Amino acid sequence: MLLESIGSPKDLRNFSMTQLHRLAGELRQSIIETTSRTGGHIGASLGTVELTLALHKVYDTPYDKLLWDIGHQAYAHKLITGRLEEFSSLRQLGGLSGFLKRRESEYDVWEAGHASTSLSAALGMAAARDLTHASYRVVAVIGDGALTAGMAWEALNQIGHLRTPMVVVVNDNSMSIAPNVGAFSRYLTDLRSAPAYSRLKQEVEGLLEGIPVFGNQIKRSVERLKDLVHYAMLAGNVFEELGFRYFGPLDGHSLDDLIPVLANARDVAEPVIVHVITQKGKGYRPAEEHPGEFHGPGPFDVASGHFIKKIEPPSYSQVFSQTLIEVGRVRPEVVAITAAMPDGTKLDKFGEVFPDRLFDVGIAEQHAATFAAGLALAGMRPVFAVYSTFIQRAYDQVIHDVCHQDLPVVFGVDRAGLVGADGATHQGIFDISFLRTVPNLEIAMGKDEGELRSLVAEALNRPHPVAIRYPRGFGQGIDLSGPIPPIAWGEAEWTHRGEDITLIAFGPIYYTGLAVRKMLMAHNLSVGLVNARFVKPLDTATLEKVAESTRAIMTIEEHVLAGGFGSAVNEWANREGIATPIRNEGLPDEFIDHGPVNYFLNLYELDAQGLSRKALAWVEALKSLSSER
Ligand SMILES: Cc1ncc(C[n+]2csc(CCOP(=O)(O)OP(=O)(O)O)c2C)c(N)n1
Numbered sequence: 001m002l003l004e005s006i007g008s009p010k011d012l013r014n015f016s017m018t019q020l021h022r023l024a025g026e027l028r029q030s031i032i033e034t035t036s037r038t039g040g041h042i043g044a045s046l047g048t049v050e051l052t053l054a055l056h057k058v059y060d061t062p063y064d065k066l067l068w069d070i071g072h073q074a075y076a077h078k079l080i081t082g083r084l085e086e087f088s089s090l091r092q093l094g095g096l097s098g099f100l101k102r103r104e105s106e107y108d109v110w111e112a113g114h115a116s117t118s119l120s121a122a123l124g125m126a127a128a129r130d131l132t133h134a135s136y137r138v139v140a141v142i143g144d145g146a147l148t149a150g151m152a153w154e155a156l157n158q159i160g161h162l163r164t165p166m167v168v169v170v171n172d173n174s175m176s177i178a179p180n181v182g183a184f185s186r187y188l189t190d191l192r193s194a195p196a197y198s199r200l201k202q203e204v205e206g207l208l209e210g211i212p213v214f215g216n217q218i219k220r221s222v223e224r225l226k227d228l229v230h231y232a233m234l235a236g237n238v239f240e241e242l243g244f245r246y247f248g249p250l251d252g253h254s255l256d257d258l259i260p261v262l263a264n265a266r267d268v269a270e271p272v273i274v275h276v277i278t279q280k281g282k283g284y285r286p287a288e289e290h291p292g293e294f295h296g297p298g299p300f301d302v303a304s305g306h307f308i309k310k311i312e313p314p315s316y317s318q319v320f321s322q323t324l325i326e327v328g329r330v331r332p333e334v335v336a337i338t339a340a341m342p343d344g345t346k347l348d349k350f351g352e353v354f355p356d357r358l359f360d361v362g363i364a365e366q367h368a369a370t371f372a373a374g375l376a377l378a379g380m381r382p383v384f385a386v387y388s389t390f391i392q393r394a395y396d397q398v399i400h401d402v403c404h405q406d407l408p409v410v411f412g413v414d415r416a417g418l419v420g421a422d423g424a425t426h427q428g429i430f431d432i433s434f435l436r437t438v439p440n441l442e443i444a445m446g447k448d449e450g451e452l453r454s455l456v457a458e459a460l461n462r463p464h465p466v467a468i469r470y471p472r473g474f475g476q477g478i479d480l481s482g483p484i485p486p487i488a489w490g491e492a493e494w495t496h497r498g499e500d501i502t503l504i505a506f507g508p509i510y511y512t513g514l515a516v517r518k519m520l521m522a523h524n525l526s527v528g529l530v531n532a533r534f535v536k537p538l539d540t541a542t543l544e545k546v547a548e549s550t551r552a553i554m555t556i557e558e559h560v561l562a563g564g565f566g567s568a569v570n571e572w573a574n575r576e577g578i579a580t581p582i583r584n585e586g587l588p589d590e591f592i593d594h595g596p597v598n599y600f601l602n603l604y605e606l607d608a609q610g611l612s613r614k615a616l617a618w619v620e621a622l623k624s625l626s627s628e629r
Helices: 017-038 042-047 049-058 075-080 085-089 118-132 150-162 183-193 197-209 215-234 237-241 255-266 285-289 316-330 347-353 365-377 388-403 431-435 449-459 509-521 540-549 565-576 597-603 608-628
Strands: 065-068 138-143 167-172 245-251 272-277 334-338 358-360 381-387 410-414 442-445 466-469 493-496 501-505 527-531 534-536 553-560 582-587
Touching (some): 017 042, 017 049, 017 085, 042 049, 042 075, 042 285, 049 075, 049 138, 075 085, 118 138, 118 150, 167 255, 183 245, 237 245, 316 381, 316 449, 334 347, 365 381, 365 388, 410 449, 442 449, 449 466, 493 540, 501 540, 534 565, 540 565, 565 582
Parallel strands (some): 138 167, 245 272, 334 358, 381 410, 410 466, 501 527, 501 553, 553 582
Antiparallel strands (some): 493 527
């Protein structure tokens, strides 16, 4: 295998075209084989194989700075930068990250996970280069999906202003996770269908010179000229107006096209856009045919392209979307919003039933929140389903546009809690802390998918903004066939009374609480359990009674401790002078890497064994304290 001879990109810089083509084939093979076992972003990474080789051939990496937006399309980059042997550990505990990591390699100069950050960071590096009189070059690769975000345009705006040399490669496969949407995406499609810009310019000039003098021919030629001018204006127009040189569109799977154009672009003394057309999933038929499903799948069978999935109860996302459909049938004002995640949030199902009432706004969480505010002001009941990790980006819009005006927007905070293989950039473990501080916003999380259903339906009756959290993955298998049961807004469910200790759980960790209770009862303890359901408003009436009924309170949540549910309970207890000892269990003040959720729950003692061990020791310590007194 040629790939085995590549210790670093230096080893491929003298390769012939034939060798590079062979290497591309081997890279594809390796990506398909590994992701079929580990799952991962196969589609995007198969699409950038040639681009990766061309970039590392043309640029002197890692001295030159190569930045990948999101970093999910960079498996070939990992494979040729010294990580071939570890590649089989992709996304596994202790193994390679599914994204780029600075600690993994000096070739990973920028790490991300969220979209559309690469251009800002690249410009920062270019500006630093200029200030320090360094000579490295800077090149960033960004997808057409990531280019739908405001942040990318904020960077383009400043790059076009500073005019410092750097290259932006637009990797255009016309896909986000789902097919890309929006006016800019349409514009890129027009650019794609236009012949290469430089060739066009020559054609226009040739035509002008050759215009015949008489009759119909003049007309035809002038018309042809108009068409060409239209295309020529289109091609390069937006980017050139912003101050970039535009090269493209190029076949992103042709090394023969990519290498000379990138070499040219590299040496231009101003910002350059290289517009590259690629195909998601290139070289693996099932991924080419189903690019959405193969964006970031779990394990699959290579021969058939079938996913290896267990049959499970419906996922929380499915239940969320299904509930919106149920409510939406009788309430035409209910509309749904997704920021480029119709499949992940399962809002695509809502869109199948109500095509006019689902808005995919692109990778634009900030816009989505304010768009929802506008809809709400005009009488609609907007629901923005967004992963916990991505609502981080819309924090100001949540505060300033939605909550400040107290608008009845429902945020479906999906993937709340640990997420597993996507790792540190994608954990949904901060949102309680940053949402809890915002006035008017109500925040709830049910113990299971049955309660999720009730909370969603009830949230749509509230006169305030509401955030409903729910985790990644599958529920408890609750029967969802009947009508949606009502739920008392703002009320906790005190399911078990106990004198020695009471566990107060926020979310599905309630079921862990049930197991902990059993374990503690085996030690002859009297153990209470509360399903809190709400962190805001906090059900202080129930909390007061609980505090009177028990000798110790332990809060449990799958969220960072700082500012989380337990903190809310502490604040109340502090304010009210509650004497009952309170202890909080949750996640530490750390970024948590990729790996199985259960592994981390065990590591941080948030599983039933860990919690009961801690509860037992604590109850014993409290007992000996009080007997000393
Ligand atoms: C802020 C943010 N929102 C949503 C996502 C989820 N996401 C990951 S990849 C992706 C699509 C990116 O499309 P594009 O940039 O065109 O890259 P491609 O996968 O097509 O190569 C999305 C929406 C994200 N990573 N970051």
